[in-house]
Amino acid sequence: MANATDEKLKAIEDFLAGLTSNDLDRMPFADDIVLISPIDPEHPVVGKAAAAEFLKKRVFPRIPVRRAEVERHLVDGDCVGTLWKATFAPAGATEVVVPIFDFFRIENGKIRELRPYFDPKPLKEAAAA
Secondary structure: OOOHHHHHHHHHHHHHHHHHHOOHHHOOEEEEEEEOOOOOOOOOEEOHHHHHHHHHHHHOOOOOEEEEEEEEEEEEOOEEEEEEEEEEOOOOOOOEEEEEEEEEEEEOOEEEEEEEEOOOHHHHHHHHO
16 A cells, blocks of 8 residues: 555646646546645635636646656655646747746645745746747
């Protein structure tokens, strides 16, 4: 049987796989997930349906992630910090590589909280070009 750390890391791997393939079904979101994005930090997204809608409307069509390269994870109880590089492919623009630090809270293999930290400026500039 996998230990608790392995279960948390698998949830993150599944999330990143879903992110790079635009496949919401692969993302193990809890029904009551809270997502706070630097794209719109003043308006947290609450609930699985709202998180899916945010990804479908604000991320997948505008700034799709084509590659996720994990550097490391830091695990502390139910919380995991993941340092990774995302290769974004904005429509009509060249790819942009952005370092990201994600804070996850994972319970029973489901992501209950997700707070990505990154500089959104390069993405906004690429999308506007």
